[in-house]
Amino acid sequence: MHLAHLDARLAALAVDQHGAFTRAQATGLGLSTDQVDRRLASGAWVRVFPRVYRHAATPASVLLLHSAAVLWAGAGCALSHSSAAALWRLDGVRVRAPELVVPMRRGPKADGVLVHRARRVDAREIGAIAGLPVTAPVRTLVDLASVVDDHALRRALESAIARRLVSARSVLDWLERSGSAGRPGVRRLRRVLGAAGAIGSGPVRASARLGG
Numbered sequence: 618m619h620l621a622h623l624d625a626r627l628a629a630l631a632v633d634q635h636g637a638f639t640r641a642q643a644t645g646l647g648l649s650t651d652q653v654d655r656r657l658a659s660g661a662w663v664r665v666f667p668r669v670y671r672h673a674a675t676p677a678s679v680l681l682l683h684s685a686a687v688l689w690a691g692a693g694c695a696l697s698h699s700s701a702a703a704l705w706r707l708d709g710v711r712v713r714a715p716e717l718v719v720p721m722r723r724g725p726k727a728d729g730v731l732v733h734r735a736r737r738v739d740a741r742e743i744g745a746i747a748g749l750p751v752t753a754p755v756r757t758l759v760d761l762a763s764v765v766d767d768h769a770l771r772r773a774l775e776s777a778i779a780r781r782l783v784s785a786r787s788v789l790d791w792l793e794r795s796g797s798a799g800r801p802g803v804r805r806l807r808r809v810l811g812a813a814g815a816i817g818s819g820p821v822r823a824s825a826r827l828g829g
Contacts, residue, residue: 637685686715701757709772762802
């Protein structure tokens with residue numbers, strides 16, 4: 618296959634992945650490892666994370682970095698904590714770097730990515746935004762409760778309710794079902810939920826009740 622055609626196919630794939638692509642995807646389309654290395658050496662491609670790249674003409678963006686992190690971590694991961702909060706547009710949370718949750722058996726490490734290992738990554742607690750796997754709103758709030766202060770957590774909770782991603786009732790129900798064992802942040806979220814006096818807020822849209 619002509620090299621220009623291979624490059625065009627890779628560019629189209631990258632567009633679908635917010636500008637990011639992997640070495641394996643490039644070679645899977647037909648580029649040789651030498652051709653990949655030459656593009657990196659020439660600056661035509663830029664490394665984002667290990668074995669994950671972008672075209673030099675593609676500017677780095679929040680979605681590109683998050684997509685690159687997901688591609689780097691592989692199957693079974695999901696954007697979580699501050700990354701999930703940002704994608705759900707929750708208030709009070711600043712993204713320092715892409716954050717991911719991965720199964721406990723795995724421990725990938727890379728500069729510029731915050732990785733959280735979990736005993737269980739339940740598929741029912743994972744949704745999708747812009748084609749990226751992301752923890753559902755309730756799971757995101759529980760995760761946030763283990764890493765942010767009460768003020769930030771309350772802002773995130775109130776904005777999730779205001780955006781109708783969750784209701785206070787659905788959060789409380791989830792906490793009651795889950796208990797507190799093995800879930801950092803559960804007790805804290807319960808306390809902040811009570812302090813906010815939000816019980817009785819409106820119903821949750823069916824499409825947003827993932828994990829809730």
